[in-house]
Amino acid sequence: MSVTIGGTMDRTDGVAKVTGKAQYGVDHVEAGMAHAAVVRSPVPAGRLVGVDVGAARRMPEVVGVVTAADQPDSYGGWVLQDQRILASDQVRYEGEPIAIVVAETRAAAIAAAAAVRVEIEEWEAVTMAKAVAGEGHVIHPDWQSYVPTFGVDHPRWGNCACEVRAEPDGVDEAFARAAHVVEDTFTANRQYQAYLEPKAATASYADGRYILHTATQYPFNVRERVAQLMGVRLSDVRVVGKTIGGGFGAKLDGWVEPLAALAARVTGRTVQVRLSRAEDILTCPMRENATMTIRTALDDEGRMIGRQFTCEMDNGAYSGEMPWLASLPLTVIGAVYKLHGPMRAVCRLWYTNTPPTGAFRGVNGVYLYMAQEQHMDHIADTLGVDRREYRLRHLFEDGDASRTGQVLEQAGILRQAFDRLEERAPWQEILDNLGPNQGVGIAAAVWMTNPLPGEVTIKMSEDGTASLVTAANDNGSGAVSMGLTQIVASTLGLSEGDVRASMPDTDISGYDGGSQGSRTTAIVGTAALEASTKVREQLLATAAGLLEAHVDDIELVDGQARVKGSPSATVPLGQVAAAATFTGGAVTATSSYATPPVPFDAGCATGALFTTMCTPTYHVHLAVVEVDDVTGNVDVVRYVVVQDAGKVISPVGARGQVQGGIAQGIGYSLYESQRIGDDARLVERSLESYRLPLAVDIPDVEVVFLENPDPQTGLGAKGIGEAPIVLSAAAISTAVRHATGRTFNAIPITPEDVMFALQEAEEVR
Amino acid sequence: MTSNSVTFSLNGVDRTVDVPGAETLLDTLRDRLNLRGSKEGCLEGECGACTVLVDDRPIDACIYPTAACGGRRVRTVEGLSDGGVPSLLQRAMVRSGSIQCGFCTPGFVVAVTALLERESNPSRADIADAVNGNICRCTGYAQIIEAVQAVVADSLAAGTGQEVEA
């Protein structure tokens, strides 16, 4: 049976995964492979005085020990080149790699790593609070010499890794004439991506090239990072993808791959680096912790007429992709709801002696929307207006612009979403039926689809099946194993089993922007539609000859070419493909696609590297929570999502993205504390104390998709995967606020916060 | 003297291994016996990705000693399909969106198989309870639970009542 777009299909990697046959990064084996263990800094900050590897070298089965003296004198980094593979003169975070021990077995490597003696003169660590206050040592004394990867530098100095400033005229005037001023301060913890497969990479070096097998979300980015850090050309590195055991942003950059590459180069062996869970937690580029202040001026009609926003974000010890994210607040705060006046914004990213932070699904959107929506509740309460009503009154409409000057042509979808939510979960009815200790929250957002390019090659085999060759990879979402497969199969009249997707390989496929920002189905899917349409045309032309009919009269169905309306005039696709191949050469086509740049106001701010939301999507969420007055625990009892999807390609997969995104959002809002102590060390260091939500903690999310196709592409799909998490902290925190009558300014909202608030309320009574 | 020769039935075939006293069943399966379907997720019994059956009981292989398995019956995800042909449960999981990245999937397959071997008609709450020791970071669980419910409904309808084809 042919597959259709919007129909259901079994994901093509499903049986391998469910029977235990799928090969993840940690399962990779090569002949002659040795194992590495990483010697890490036991302290967050200090001068590296000495590394004694003598004893380790003499341990059984040790192949070699690699130290900073063995690494090339080159720097790397996604946005700013501020890191090396191994710490040399200074350690900048607890867990930073100092040496790599390579041995015949993993156990031997771990044992020998424990025998490496590291001498460090410990310094007082810089936390974000200290960095913001201008206290502590400069973590990168050479910051001025760091090279921006894309050529354009941004404002930065000392421990400030990036500063973004928007200073339009008229802000002070707006506050001066305000009838009300509402101000809130918020903080957000880090959040650990906690993919189930700890990071791993296997590297070899031969014939002047590095070959890496790794479960990465973004093979071309890993290629770039390894090339930068090893000081070689991009094409000297080949990255081959493995099945990914989850990533959620943390496997976009090269973290373990450069370690494996360096160890392979120095020892001459194929080397596998596999992190334990404890190491993975300690070194993961988590969603950053942040503090925010949001202050809004309101006129006597309750309209927002001016705003001030500040955001301090923790960069950790190295930058990764964070300088980009520093400007994201400009696209979030002041969007969705009309701000009839100027917004002053200062967003700063601070180097600290903590592990580097990075991308996690929804990036800073999760806490920015939490702040904006709690602030909206605060404003509505101040004005004595119903919270939903206030939002509706000030909702963006088609053509309203965000603070970077991006015009949101389809922003009217927001009202559509509120309307659909009202049908599904009528606001007044919910308010009237809330039980004791229950509360409801509502929140709205605009989000994006990452625009980076993707490429697809479709090759027909002479048996009538199609190969789908691309460096886009399936991070688990089903974007390749369902989405792209479905697009190709439906175009060519094939069943899902007759479309075989490749694993990514930077030697084989054209550039792909990685599995990030919900881009794969929308962007690579557009390329897949084009490439398979070209192949379809070749097949139709050949089939027309074989069937002696006009091209326009032929259709491809169920693995056959047939004349429309005459079911007996058919020829199997294999025969068509073979005929085409042997007469005109292989039937193949390649297409690529990237979203065109979106116009914005270049003068909106200084330091802004990330200024627009490409292919924007619109979202409204509602959460009902119940607070346990014995424990202070919060339970999410109902959760409704209305999401603009452009076009739903795979309904089962799309729903899974929403359900899974909300589960991570519930974790972020309520369970997943990742605290950083005053000593700059992580407090939660295992999956026992870092609590991931379980099946019993997560409700069945109600999902309503809106289909407003992307006008720019033939496919019409917009990003789906990232957005669901973006509003969860907003919806849940406003619901808890409603249930308790108290504001919780810190995410996650812990049982302790709630309990102490309940106690306080009792004492007042 | 610190190594133990242990013989156990692994997916129906007797295997003998020589292991250090405290070696975990997970290390033995993955590194000595090259069965890599059981996954290492946490090494402390928190995530369930390494769940296997020892005498029909689901256990975390990452904290269970191989040397305790002498004479016992060990079943892993590889043994729950018929020569690679997925069981009813496995098929339902593929169909219903139970699988995203799939790294936790073997553990869920094993834990749920243990549940279904014990209970013919588990409620939604029973199913959620039975997978408390299994973390899935991708799906948010709903579609996993639905797959199990579908298998239960099918097998009750088919009147077989009891077991899931293994």
Next chain:
Amino acid sequence: MQSPVRFHSATTFEEVVDALDELGSEARLIAGGTDVMIQLARGELSPQVLLHIERVPGLGTVAAGEGGLHLGALVTHAMVRSDPATCALAALADAARQVGGWQTQAIGTVVGNIVNASPAADLTPGLLVHDAMVHLSRRGSERTLPLDQFVKGRRETAREPQELVTGITIAPTPEHSGEAFVKVGRRKAMEVSIVAVATRLVVDPSTGTIADARVAVGAVSPIPHRAPASEQLLIGQRPTADLFAAAGRAALEGADPIDDVRASRRYRLAVLPRAVAQALSRSSDHVDAARSVA
């Protein structure tokens, strides 16, 4: 990491007591291993021998006898939550149901739970409420200790290195009683208790007053313990919400919780009275339910 420990899987009771006699503290007994294996991996234990007892016959049953209900050393949490005799005892069954996940319950033993002597051992409060007695055997002799004398401190018991715990006996449950277990944790499962409470009330049907009250608390001091101040406050009174709240506050006497990564001392102290009151109220409901059935 490779550990030089030797593993001995015993198949008879004699083998175990003989080995213990010979090796003493060089041997570490291992049942389900859910505590031992993690402590080994963390380097907290370094025994010469792991003495495995899961295959020793005769230790894995729940049996009603003269002195009460006997739980053998290999009775697991899964058995406690499914055996009809223990199922009837909510202070135990609800605790067993909330130990870790299925994988832990399937092999983790009740005896292992108490011998491990964690301040947060979930079965201990319920066993205290039931006057549990601990049976120990060594080559040639046996002894029995009340549970509150068996657990001596954090990870510390009265067990001699040569002794095997063969089982636990819990006293017969009085008529007109109701019991409950309340566990405080952040998630609904897989939590090391932040506070754990087991309670049992006996209500005199003729007067409607509380004839006997048991309150035991875990995770708020190095040893799970009974809360006599709460118990005394309850006895002779009519069960009411106010009484339970007062008994909850009285449980703070003797509580000296720690600050750790799971919860602060302040939170534990805030939650304890509420959890005790909730457990008492559930116990009281169970008495009523039992009466209405009868």
